[in-house]
Amino acid sequence: MTLATYPAAHDRVPTPGGSLVMERLVCCYFLAALAYMAVSLLGGLLMALQLINHNPLKGIELFSPGRWRMIHTNAIAYGFIANAMLGLLHWAIPRLTQRPVLSSALSWFIFAAWQVVVLSTAAGILFGPPYKWFQAQGVEWGETPMFIDPLAQAGLLLVGINFMAPMVRARGPIYVSLWYFMAALVWTFLTYAMGNFLPQYVLSGVGSGALTGLFIHDLVGLFVTPLGTGLMYYFIPVVLKKPIWSHGLSLVGFWGLAFFYPLQGIHHFLYTPIPMFLQYGSVISTIAVEFVVATVVINFLGTMIVNRAGGQLVTNIPLRWFYTGMIAYFITCLQCAFQVTLTFQKLIHFTDWVVGHAHLVMLGVFAFWILGAMTYLFPRLLGAEWHSRKWLEYHYWLSTGGTLLMFLDLMFAGIFQGFVWAALKPWEDMLALSFPFWAVRLVAGLAIIVGQGYFVVNLYKTWQSSRKPAPELSVAPLS
Numbered sequence: 001m002t003l004a005t006y007p008a009a010h011d012r013v014p015t016p017g018g019s020l021v022m023e024r025l026v027c028c029y030f031l032a033a034l035a036y037m038a039v040s041l042l043g044g045l046l047m048a049l050q051l052i053n054h055n056p057l058k059g060i061e062l063f064s065p066g067r068w069r070m071i072h073t074n075a076i077a078y079g080f081i082a083n084a085m086l087g088l089l090h091w092a093i094p095r096l097t098q099r100p101v102l103s104s105a106l107s108w109f110i111f112a113a114w115q116v117v118v119l120s121t122a123a124g125i126l127f128g129p130p131y132k133w134f135q136a137q138g139v140e141w142g143e144t145p146m147f148i149d150p151l152a153q154a155g156l157l158l159v160g161i162n163f164m165a166p167m168v169r170a171r172g173p174i175y176v177s178l179w180y181f182m183a184a185l186v187w188t189f190l191t192y193a194m195g196n197f198l199p200q201y202v203l204s205g206v207g208s209g210a211l212t213g214l215f216i217h218d219l220v221g222l223f224v225t226p227l228g229t230g231l232m233y234y235f236i237p238v239v240l241k242k243p244i245w246s247h248g249l250s251l252v253g254f255w256g257l258a259f260f261y262p263l264q265g266i267h268h269f270l271y272t273p274i275p276m277f278l279q280y281g282s283v284i285s286t287i288a289v290e291f292v293v294a295t296v297v298i299n300f301l302g303t304m305i306v307n308r309a310g311g312q313l314v315t316n317i318p319l320r321w322f323y324t325g326m327i328a329y330f331i332t333c334l335q336c337a338f339q340v341t342l343t344f345q346k347l348i349h350f351t352d353w354v355v356g357h358a359h360l361v362m363l364g365v366f367a368f369w370i371l372g373a374m375t376y377l378f379p380r381l382l383g384a385e386w387h388s389r390k391w392l393e394y395h396y397w398l399s400t401g402g403t404l405l406m407f408l409d410l411m412f413a414g415i416f417q418g419f420v421w422a423a424l425k426p427w428e429d430m431l432a433l434s435f436p437f438w439a440v441r442l443v444a445g446l447a448i449i450v451g452q453g454y455f456v457v458n459l460y461k462t463w464q465s466s467r468k469p470a471p472e473l474s475v476a477p478l479s
Contacts, residue, residue, distance in 0.1 A: 020094045025107055027381050029087025030374055032115060034456060036079025037367075039122075041449050043072030048445050051438040062126050070125045070136060070143050076362055077141060077219070079118045084370040085227045086114070086159070089181065091377065092234045093163055096175055102165035110158055117152050120145065139212055141219050142195045149196045156192055160185040176250040180230030183258060187222035191215060206273045210266055213274075213282075217265035220361065221289075226257065228366045229296060232322060235373055236300060239319050240309050245302035249295055256292030260285045267340040270349070283340050290337040297330045317392050321372025324400060328364035332357060347422065352437065353414025360407045363448070371399070371455070378459060387461035391454045398451030406444035413437035 049055050050065040057063040090107065094100050101107055121136075124145030128134035136143035144152060163185060167178050195215025199208040237244050244250060263285035266278050300323070304310055313320050335357055338344055348354065375392060379385055386392055413434055420430045 020098070020100055022090055022101070022104055022107060023381050025104075025111060026087045026090050026377070028111060029083050029090070030378070030381075032111075033080045033083035033087065033370070034452075034459075036075045036083065036118065037452065038456075040072050040075035040080060041445075041452065043068040043075065044445055045442075045449065047072065048438070048442040052435065052442060067125055071122055073141065074118070074121055074125070074143060076367075077224075078121065081224055081362070081366055081370065082118075083114065084374070085224075085231075086110070088231050088370070088373055089163060089227070092177065092231060093166055093181060096178055096234065097166040097170040099166035099169055102162045106158060106162050110155060110162065113151070113155050117144070117148055117155060120148050124148065137196070137200060139195060139199055140216050142212075142215060144196065146200065149192075149200075153189070153193060153196075156189045160189055175233070176244075176247065176254060177230040177234045179251070179254050180226040180233070183254070184223060184226035184230070187218070187226065191218045191222050195219065209269055209272060210274050210278065213268040214262070214265035216268055218262060221257070221261035221264075224362075224366050225261070226254075228369050229253070229257075231373065232300065232326075232369060235376065236303060236319070236322055239316065239322070239376060240303065240307060240312070242303065242307040242309065245299050245306055249299045249302075253292055253296040253299065256289070256295065260288045260292060264289060264340075270340070270342060270345045279342075283342070286340045287337045290333045293330060293333040297326050300326050317389075317396060318372045318376035320396060321368050321375060324396075325365045325368035325372070328360055328368065328403075332360045332365060335360075347418035348414050349418075351414035351417040351421075352410040352434070353418070356407045356410025356414065359403065359410070364403045364407065368399070368403075371395075378462065382463055382466040384462050384466035387458050387465060391458040395451045395455040395458070398447045398454070402444045402447030402451065405447070406441055409437050409440045409444060413441075 046055065046057065046063065046068045047065050055065065090101065121144045124134050125136045125143055128136055128145055134145050134147070136145060163181065167174075167182055170178065194211060195218075199212050199215075203211055233244060233250060264282045266274055266282040267286050270279050270283075272279075304312075304323070313323060339348055339353065339357065375386075416433055416437075417430055420433055
């Protein structure tokens with residue numbers, strides 16, 4: 001067995017002086033991520049209340065749902081997911097390469113600078129309209145003010161340099177996680193430049209719309225997806241203490257992602273003046289991605305089946321988070337393969353179906369993987385067992401139940417909305433039909449919020465116990 005197929009072998013290598021992994025920085029990234037998640041959940045709650053006519057901050061411009069909708073998406077993408085991913089990379093890459101990042105000082109600088117980027121983006125969204133260079137841009141997921149874009153681009157370059165250094169110097173076979181990480185660092189830099197500079201300064205009209213579609217989807221597929229998938233190829237074998245089922249199949253998933261994913265972003269703009277051959281190409285590549293995702297999910301399921309580790313899903317909470325995210329990953333890509341067809345788009349375009357799909361992707365897949373990794377790592381970072389396993393169970397079940405309820409609720413809402421519009425009914429009829437679904441959406445969101453509350457309080461109690469002297473503490477992975 002080579003290290004290229006079993007990252008747990010790296011994980012067991014001692015780290016003299018504890019200098020290999022910057023554990024304090026990992027903790028800071030996690031805490032920042034949870035803070036931004038709270039902000040994002042607040043934005044989602046304001047939107048949900050607005051839809052059922054119960055906005056408690058009605059008439060206050062800075063808290064208008066339109067602005068907080070952008071806060072909601074940016075805080076979850078750049079605040080929660082990006083911070084958490086950077087923290088996880090600081091844990092995984094040094095262990096996989098047995099080399100520290102290029103510069104610990106640069107790592108701390110990037111951490112501080114990234115918080116400035118995220119907070120400045122929020123300030124631009126809330127306060128920017130009177131000032132041209134402080135305004136949010138009209139690009140979904142790219143609403144960062146114009147003066148922030150060069151700073152964010154430079155920051156992404158520094159991130160790439162800091163992480164690439166240990167990976168290119170690693171000896172021996174390269175484990176598949178590092179393939180995903182190296183590709184993501186390059187792809188993210190190029191994707192951000194494409195979506196935040198070209199539509200703003202170079203292109204206009206249909207060309208700008210086509211490029212914006214690519215940016216919207218490539219941000220998910222070439223930033224979040226390779227990092228999340230690479231981390232799963234690291235954490236699942238480590239938690240199971242078993243090698244991944246097929247190293248070859250993992251590379252099929254990697255190269256399939258690299259080939260098909262960049263081609264599918266235009267499916268966000270079907271039935272537009274964008275040339276039809278590009279629209280057809282995006283539909284075909286989107287369907288192809290589902291087969292690529294199937295190889296990834298089969299590989300992880302095979303890892304569990306071959307090692308007869310299914311029973312650990314009951315006892316090992318981090319593993320449960322990981323595999324729940326896997327199932328959501330397969331469902332959301334299968335759903336995508338149907339919804340991008342021209343026939344299906346006639347029904348669900350601009351409906352709540354799309355909103356439910358987006359929540360399953362960002363929350364049910366990537367947030368679940370991140371929360372599972374946090375559940376696994378916080379005892380190791382703090383040197384203390386979790387304060388309450390019961391609260392960890394509440395966190396998982398409230399989050400899973402709330403996410404599933406929201407996904408199903410918005411999916412059916414979108415279907416009914418599409419039929420109402422297709423029948424050319426008055427707009428008010430659609431609003432009356434949607435109101436019960438929006439009420440259920442609020443309930444689902446509150447369940448998710450309560451679940452995160454249990455996690456944060458549990459974390460605080462665990463941190464308190466870690467500061468008390470103890471003879472010896474076990475940090476077994478909740479199994």
